[in-house]
Amino acid sequence: MELRTLRYFVAVAEELHFGRAAARLHMSQPPLSRAIKQLETGVGAVLLVRSAAGVALTPAGAALLDEARALLDQADRVRVRVAAAAGAATLTVGILGDGADPGATRLADAYRRRHPGVEVRVRDADLTDPTCGLRAGLVDVALTRGPFDETGLTVRELRADPVGAVLRADDPLARRDRLELADLAGRRWFRFPEGTDPRWQGYWHGGEPREGPVVRAVQECLQAVLWNGTVGLTPLGHRPPGELTVVPLTDMAPNPVVVAWKDATPLVRSFAEIATAAYRG
Amino acid sequence: MELRTLRYFVAVAEELHFGRAAARLHMSQPPLSRAIKQLETGVGAVLLVRSAAGVALTPAGAALLDEARALLDQADRVRVRVAAAAGAATLTVGILGDGADPGATRLADAYRRRHPGVEVRVRDADLTDPTCGLRAGLVDVALTRGPFDETGLTVRELRADPVGAVLRADDPLARRDRLELADLAGRRWFRFPEGTDPRWQGYWHGGEPREGPVVRAVQECLQAVLWNGTVGLTPLGHRPPGELTVVPLTDMAPNPVVVAWKDATPLVRSFAEIATAAYRG
């Protein structure tokens, strides 16, 4: 008899319908049926009568419904009390980009729900340092993009986005549905500030040293397309602002979204775990 | 945060020693360490400080220890209350043999602990029907030996014992350390009563029809060795009484210990589940 199984049972007992309960639990019906049967085996009593007319609770089932609710409530309170006993906690998260994709939204939502007492501080990364000062201790965990120097850090990839070229709408190449890096040969490029992570720099520059305006932020990179006529690069999925178009680049390695940390405190591990789940579904 | 994990934590918090806690939990130390780390990730706080001097509870850990104990106690009470709500329950178990091997002992012990309110009735099987009247509804579940006709029944094998010949201590073959069926050719045999399950009969008779005294019980079979000079057969592992010796038979199929039932009620499924665990460890 585990808490997860009890959560399943409460759902079924409330819905009195395996299919609906499964939907509510974000799972399919067969494993739910099996879990309930295991629960019945565990307590040694039939909890639900399944008939063509529908599902009904037995006396034992009704008793368990009450008890299970109480137990689950108490389990929730345990989390809160332990967090309170641990004292005030803060987690500083470094984020690169707008942090507004569906995955990040789910992550923020789930993390708040899981750790209501934790104060989360967000720090925006600029293009100089995709780790947002992870090594220096400016942030506890970074939700960012690779690649960068990983020595001393733990990095888990969450997703990988194809990369596209950002072009002015009136650019001759803007009508193409895909491009190669060779199509952009001879164009002006952008540069990163001194001291930028070499792997990061090499990735966005296709391995070649470039000349052009220095950009420190995503916005500056896009502005450079308009004002300096440079090539712009961005992971696909973002809607480009204004008169800009994004055309997929077929020969550029997909850009990974990663979560990274230096010290694996419980709050950081929890963040990584929830991030993995949030970006999976 | 699952109940199993909380049980682990309570053990470690009480022992303040991962190795001893693991032993108490009948598991090894590495998975226990990992489970505690997962628990810490789940609640978002360090629960134990591991230092060379030993293991100590943090404030959060001390809080969780209290809460976890309460939660586990409540979970135990839930089982009792649900069983009470289900009403008086009886399970009739058919047993073939003395039911005194270590597996059966562990099974009886664990089943009593798991279902304290259930009245268990035991019915001894005789050799006429190894299922002990399972099909007729005389018992709910049988802890017995195969092979027998399984139509309409569900049978799970728990173990298989090599079979040996039971011989008088003064028998010329009694000093051999192993025998083949051929060594027993020409000896008197025993018979089962009319109506005995054909597969059962065939198994013990090596497939051939036999002549000899009729035996209805294990004791009678052994007595027949002494009084009628027949061949006796028994699974190894039993200590033969009196002046009898058991010599392994190399060419006889091992005899399975099985649990069998007709209707899979929760109490019966639980019995089968506990039996599997009891005979495994």
Add this chain to the structure above:
DNA sequence: GGCGCCGATACCCGGCGAATATCGTCGCCG
């Protein structure tokens, strides 16, 4: 009597839990 709803069953697969082997670290003692 056919159709549709719904729970059960069969089967497959990925991931997690547990075991074994090994490592890193720290205290201790010679």
Add this chain to the structure above:
DNA sequence: CGGCGACGATATTCGCCGGGTATCGGCGCC
């Protein structure tokens, strides 16, 4: 001060379980 022993962490493998998809069976209903 260096080897050694104790103990928790890590690495790796393996088996099982939880979850998925596909399908069945049974009953109600039109």
